[in-house]
Amino acid sequence: MNRLLSLLLLVALAAVGILYLWGDGEELARAADNLSAPRAIVPILATLTSYLFMSLSYEGIARAAGHSLGFARMVRITFVSNTINYIVATGGLSGFAARMFFFRQGGIPLGPAVTISFVQGLVTNVTLIGFLIAGFIALLGRATLEPTALVSAALALLIFTLGVASCVVVILRPHLRRRLLLRATLVGHRAALRLAPARAPSRATLWRLQHNIDRGLQFLVERWPAMIVPTFWILLDWVVTLGVLWSCFWTIGVNVPFLLVAVGFAIGILFSMVSVLPAGLGLMEGSLTTVFVAMGQPLEATMIAVLLFRVIYFGIPFGISLTAFHGALEQARHTAPAAAEPAAIPVETHHRPPRVGAP
Numbered sequence: 001m002n003r004l005l006s007l008l009l010l011v012a013l014a015a016v017g018i019l020y021l022w023g024d025g026e027e028l029a030r031a032a033d034n035l036s037a038p039r040a041i042v043p044i045l046a047t048l049t050s051y052l053f054m055s056l057s058y059e060g061i062a063r064a065a066g067h068s069l070g071f072a073r074m075v076r077i078t079f080v081s082n083t084i085n086y087i088v089a090t091g092g093l094s095g096f097a098a099r100m101f102f103f104r105q106g107g108i109p110l111g112p113a114v115t116i117s118f119v120q121g122l123v124t125n126v127t128l129i130g131f132l133i134a135g136f137i138a139l140l141g142r143a144t145l146e147p148t149a150l151v152s153a154a155l156a157l158l159i160f161t162l163g164v165a166s167c168v169v170v171i172l173r174p175h176l177r178r179r180l181l182l183r184a185t186l187v188g189h190r191a192a193l194r195l196a197p198a199r200a201p202s203r204a205t206l207w208r209l210q211h212n213i214d215r216g217l218q219f220l221v222e223r224w225p226a227m228i229v230p231t232f233w234i235l236l237d238w239v240v241t242l243g244v245l246w247s248c249f250w251t252i253g254v255n256v257p258f259l260l261v262a263v264g265f266a267i268g269i270l271f272s273m274v275s276v277l278p279a280g281l282g283l284m285e286g287s288l289t290t291v292f293v294a295m296g297q298p299l300e301a302t303m304i305a306v307l308l309f310r311v312i313y314f315g316i317p318f319g320i321s322l323t324a325f326h327g328a329l330e331q332a333r334h335t336a337p338a339a340a341e342p343a344a345i346p347v348e349t350h351h352r353p354p355r356v357g358a359p
Contacts, residue, residue: 031301034253035308041194043245043247043312046240051317053237057124058099060230061116064223067108076325077102083321096121111215118216120234123227125163128266131242133160135263171217181210194295241313245288248308255300256292264291302332 055078059071069077077099085095096117103113136157170177185206192200220227246261268288285306292302 028300028303031252031298031304034301035181035304036251036253039247039251040308040312043244043251043308044316046244046247047313047316050237050240050244050313051075051078051082053233054082057230057233057237058116060233061199061227062103062108062112062118064226064230065108065112065116065219067103067106067112067116069103069106069108071104073106079317079321080325083318111212114212115219117163118213119219119227120230122216122220122239123231123234126167127231127238128269129160129164131238131262132266133157133164133258134161135266138259138263171220174214174218174221177217178214181214185210236306244313245305245309248312249297249301249305251302251308252301254298254305260292260295260297264288264295267291 052075054077055071056080059068059074062068062074081095081102082096086099091145099117100110100113103116104110108116136154140154140157185203188205189206191199242258242261242265245265246256246258249256249261265288268284268291288306288309289299289302292306293299
């Protein structure tokens with residue numbers, strides 16, 4: 001597995017190199033020369049602010065669940081768990097496992113710990129899709145769009161809106177939600193047995209994971225008033241994160257409309273989520289660059305801005321975790337490999353799994 005990840009990492013680095021070779025060397029140099037060091041302070045401060053808002057959202061959800069750890073401690077957990085996600089590519093499970101480690105250290109029982117992490121991730125992703133929908137609405141109102149782009153934006157808007165509406169209906173109807181989760185578990189188990197029988201999780205493990213997901217969704221329904229403030233922090237987190245990318249363009253003298261940044265960022269991040277490489281290396285750069293160029297931004301300037309975004313938004317928190325939180329990072333790093341195993345997903349064990357073939 002390590003050899004495979006190393007090979008994929010080399011492929012990603014090669015892809016980034018090819019991407020930059022694709023551009024015009026003189027234009028790239030000119031865009032890089034436009035980089036203003038004083039202006040670069042803005043995306044750096046925005047990155048730190050984003051992580052603080054993220055920490056506030058975790059702490060708010062923990063309080064809603066009745067298990068507060070304190071803001072300072074949650075800042076450390078946020079920095080370290082995100083850094084673990086960058087180091088170990090397991091589709092977000094490594095960061096999830098690191099948070100479980102620290103939550104349990106702080107005295108939070110297993111069930112609420114899973115709920116806190118799951119709910120924060122769910123609200124974060126739904127909010128991102130909300131920005132995407134708002135961006136597409138704004139694009140539809142632009143008279144400069146070509147017919148093909150107009151149809152594509154309208155179709156994407158329809159798909160994402162229907163997706164969000166379906167999720168809301170499923171969340172609000174417990175019986176429908178549990179029935180769909182059970183069906184998804186059965187289908188997922190059959191698919192895992194066919195595609196990777198040696199690595200397929202047991203039906204009991206998948207059922208317990210299903211139970212934890214259902215409990216997290218029920219938490220949202222039952223305690224929605226307590227979720228208003230954490231959702232507000234998550235909203236601010238995304239606004240500031242978009243501000244990081246916008247200010248990276250601004251730092252090199254390119255003024256991109258904020259709503260255009262929202263669309264490009266959301267599409268690029270959604271594509272990079274499927275990456276098995278650390279922090280979506282290569283795929284995120286390619287996705288963001290392709291999307292922004294397709295929306296009319298200059299290729300070379302976009303390449304420099306995206307690279308600057310990678311260095312600031314991912315590199316600075318990584319450096320802080322390695323220095324200020326080195327001890328905590330070393331502790332959490334040992335929990336990340338276990339997250340790659342399906343059986344290691346934190347679950348409650350006091351419920352019996354359904355019998356095979358249960359409706």
